Amino acid sequence: MHNLGYDAAHLLGAVVLLMSFALLYQRRLFALLHVFTLQALALAAVAAWQGYIQNSPHLYVTALLTLGLKAILIPVALRRIIVKLNIHRAIEPALGIGLTMVAGVSLVTLSILLVLPVTEDSAALTREDLALSLGVVLLGLLMMISRRNAVSQVVGFMSIENGLILAAVGVAGMPLVVEMAVAFSVMVAFIIFGIFLFHIRERFDTLDMQKIESFRGESH
Amino acid sequence: MSVFLQIVQMALVLALAPLLTGFVRWVKSRLLGRRGAPPWQPYRDIARLLRKEVVLARNASWLFRATPYMMFTAIWLAAALVPTFTTQLALAPTADLIALIALLGSARFFLALAGMDIGTSFGGLGSSREMMIAALAEPAMLMVVFSVAILVRTTSLAEIADFMMSGAVGLRISLALALITLIMVAIAENARIPIDNPATHLELTMVHEAMVLEYSGRHLALVEGASMLKLLLYMALIACIFAPWGMATPAAGGGPFVLWGMATFVAKLAAGGVLLAVFETSIAKMRVFRYGEFLGGALLLSLLGAIFLYVSRGV
Numbered sequence: 001m002h003n004l005g006y007d008a009a010h011l012l013g014a015v016v017l018l019m020s021f022a023l024l025y026q027r028r029l030f031a032l033l034h035v036f037t038l039q040a041l042a043l044a045a046v047a048a049w050q051g052y053i054q055n056s057p058h059l060y061v062t063a064l065l066t067l068g069l070k071a072i073l074i075p076v077a078l079r080r081i082i083v084k085l086n087i088h089r090a091i092e093p094a095l096g097i098g099l100t101m102v103a104g105v106s107l108v109t110l111s112i113l114l115v116l117p118v119t120e121d122s123a124a125l126t127r128e129d130l131a132l133s134l135g136v137v138l139l140g141l142l143m144m145i146s147r148r149n150a151v152s153q154v155v156g157f158m159s160i161e162n163g164l165i166l167a168a169v170g171v172a173g174m175p176l177v178v179e180m181a182v183a184f185s186v187m188v189a190f191i192i193f194g195i196f197l198f199h200i201r202e203r204f205d206t207l208d209m210q211k212i213e214s215f216r217g218e219s220h
Numbered sequence: 221m222s223v224f225l226q227i228v229q230m231a232l233v234l235a236l237a238p239l240l241t242g243f244v245r246w247v248k249s250r251l252l253g254r255r256g257a258p259p260w261q262p263y264r265d266i267a268r269l270l271r272k273e274v275v276l277a278r279n280a281s282w283l284f285r286a287t288p289y290m291m292f293t294a295i296w297l298a299a300a301l302v303p304t305f306t307t308q309l310a311l312a313p314t315a316d317l318i319a320l321i322a323l324l325g326s327a328r329f330f331l332a333l334a335g336m337d338i339g340t341s342f343g344g345l346g347s348s349r350e351m352m353i354a355a356l357a358e359p360a361m362l363m364v365v366f367s368v369a370i371l372v373r374t375t376s377l378a379e380i381a382d383f384m385m386s387g388a389v390g391l392r393i394s395l396a397l398a399l400i401t402l403i404m405v406a407i408a409e410n411a412r413i414p415i416d417n418p419a420t421h422l423e424l425t426m427v428h429e430a431m432v433l434e435y436s437g438r439h440l441a442l443v444e445g446a447s448m449l450k451l452l453l454y455m456a457l458i459a460c461i462f463a464p465w466g467m468a469t470p471a472a473g474g475g476p477f478v479l480w481g482m483a484t485f486v487a488k489l490a491a492g493g494v495l496l497a498v499f500e501t502s503i504a505k506m507r508v509f510r511y512g513e514f515l516g517g518a519l520l521l522s523l524l525g526a527i528f529l530y531v532s533r534g535v
Contacts, residue, residue: 007391014393014528018400018521025517097513105520105527112531128531 005053009170012049013132015042016166017108020139020159024100029082029089029151033075036155040070043162050169059169065183066165074158074190081194082151085201092208095146104142108135129170136163150200150207154193161186225478226300226310232482233299233456237448238262240455240489245419247497262448266441274437277338287334288435288442294327295446299453303460305481306468307378317365317375320457321358324409327446328354335431346430349508353415353427356515357405363522364398364405368461370529371395377457381464397525399462404518406454408511410447413500415511455492456485463488 019039026032044067051059082089093100111134119127140163143156164182197207204212242259249256276285301315301323309315328350335347369375371394372383389395408415411428418428432443460467466484468477506514 004390010393011391011396014396018397021517021521025513098516101513101517101520105524108524109527112527116531131531 005049009046009049009053010128012042012046013129013166013170016046016162017132017135017139020136020143020163021101021104023155023159024104024139024143024146025097027091027093027097029087029091029149030079032091032152032155033078033082036158037071037075039159039162040066040075043165044071046166047169062165062169062183069183069187070158070162077190077194078151078154081197085197085207087149087151087207091152092148093146094148094210100142100146103146104139107138107142111135111138126170130167133163133167133170136160136166139163148209150197150209153209154190154197157189157193158186222308222310222312225306225308229304229306229309230296230300232304233449233452234296236486236489237299237445237452238266240452240493241448243490244451244493244497244500247494248501251497251501262444266445269436269441269444270438272437274439277434279338280434281337283330284334284337284434285439287330287337288439288446290330291327292442292446292449294323294330295449295453298323298327299449299456301377302453302456303378303381303464303467304456305485306478307381308468308470309378312376312378315377317369317377317380318362320377321361321365324450324453325354325358331431331443338434340434342430342433346427346433349427349511350431353408353511353515356512356519357408360401360515360519360522361405363519363526364401367394367398367522367525367529370526377460381460381467382469384461384464385467385469393528393531394525395462397521397528399458401518401522401525402454402458402461404514404521406458407499408515408518410451410454412496414503414506414514417505452489455489459485459488459492 016039019035019042022035023032023039026035044063047059047063047066051057051063081087095103112131115131115134116127119130137160140156140158140160143159144153147153147156161182168178168182200212201207206212239259239262242257242262245261246256246259298320300309301311301320303309303312303315332347332350332354335343335350337343365375368380371389371392372380374380374383383389407413411418416427416429428447432440435443466481466488468481
């Protein structure tokens with residue numbers, strides 16, 4: 001009735017989604033980075049496992065890229081930015097945490113309701129991977145709008161990209177070039193983010209978006 | 221045969237519960253670099269409490285005196301329902317997950333009433349917090365029950381264990397989410413560290429200890445015994461639903477299989493105790509105002525688990 005390849009892929013995908021929820025739940029920047037690292041590790045495991053069951057070696061490259069960039073390089077770099085800029089470590093969510101979680105569950109339900117009817121004639125694993133990854137993408141967006149701190153918005157952006165990779169590895173026959181392109185565009189985005197964070201900090205002395213908004217000259 | 225096994229089960233949970241609590245405390249103090257009391261210390265504590273006289277407040281009502289007995293009976297009965305080493309128990313037909321939750325709920329109800337009975341501020345504070353936790357933990361627990369019941373098509377614990385052992389389920393997102401939820405609920409219900417600190421008295425953040433502050437002598441022994449049984453019950457429940465392997469089944473028969481079931485049960489408890497101790501030492505106590513987030517998170521995870529049942533293949 002069940003096969004291990006399907007079950008394990010499914011479960012690992014769910015771990016990635018669960019980590020997105022854990023990202024929404026965190027209140028401290030370092031804890032946020034730890035969870036982000038865990039999500040990247042889960043994603044690398046998904047890619048490697050998919051490579052194994054689909055018998056396509058190039059997914060191992062994706063797994064290695066994810067492991068190297070997302071699980072090691074970006075967290076370390078973000079950590080250095082946090083330490084160097086001496087950012088206030090506690091996250092102040094714009095919405096309450098409970099409310100954000102409720103919104104998150106509704107978003108995941110929405111993505112399931114959306115994906116399942118559309119992809120009715122494709123394989124079960126692809127469908128569920130798509131539902132899961134759409135959930136991760138939406139949760140990343142939710143994270144970007146519900147957090148005031150620029151660093152946690154960057155983490156939200158990176159987790160959106162995790163969702164995209166999750167979708168890409170679930171579909172059999174996705175060429176490596178696409179994944180490489182996505183990975184490197186994210187890397188470039190990350191570098192730009194890093195530079196921006198430094199500049200914002202230098203100019204406005206804060207990374208809190210609500211305070212920065214007052215500099216736009218719109219009176220509240 | 222099944223009646224005999226049921227009696228063995230009731231004796232076994234009663235005998236093992238203090239040892240489990242003592243073991244968790246011992247592992248925790250080892251992890252903290254202390255020598256710690258030996259694992260069998262809770263037996264001595266309970267024996268000492270049973271010898272001591274009961275001191276009652278002048279305004280204590282019958283409810284206050286009756287609660288320890290009611291609570292202990294309800295939890296002991298609940299612990300007897302959960303299959304630990306075999307699924308062939310005399311009470312197995314009544315071992316329904318919803319009945320189990322009802323038994324635990326009524327025990328909590330009486331304890332919360334007793335907490336308010338004397339009229340001390342600590343008791344009322346503990347009771348109100350306990351009810352707040354219960355209001356969030358019970359729906360989460362029921363959602364777990366529903367997820368499992370939809371998957372297995374029964375709420376009978378013995379049948380769930382048999383079904384899980386047959387291997388027809390495989391790895392499932394819903395079950396993983398249900399497991400996480402059940403662990404979070406178990407932590408909250410047993411007053412373990414992120415929610416409550418089981419080791420302290422007279423702290424403003426305590427929940428369980430605040431309610432039982434007025435108890436003494438054999439009443440306190442019963443209340444403490446009931447909370448030890450509750451810890452064992454939750455571990456047995458998690459083991460029964462998510463890791464039933466090793467349990468004796470009707471197909472396997474008795475004799476050596478029952479003994480093997482007992483050995484694996486003790487091993488599961490030991491593993492659970494070590495994990496609990498490691499978890500508790502590696503995490504800090506939560507502020508009371510964050511309980512809602514923790515348990516609300518548990519509720520949402522269980523809801524997500526139920527949603528995923530309809531996504532996964534072949535429900």
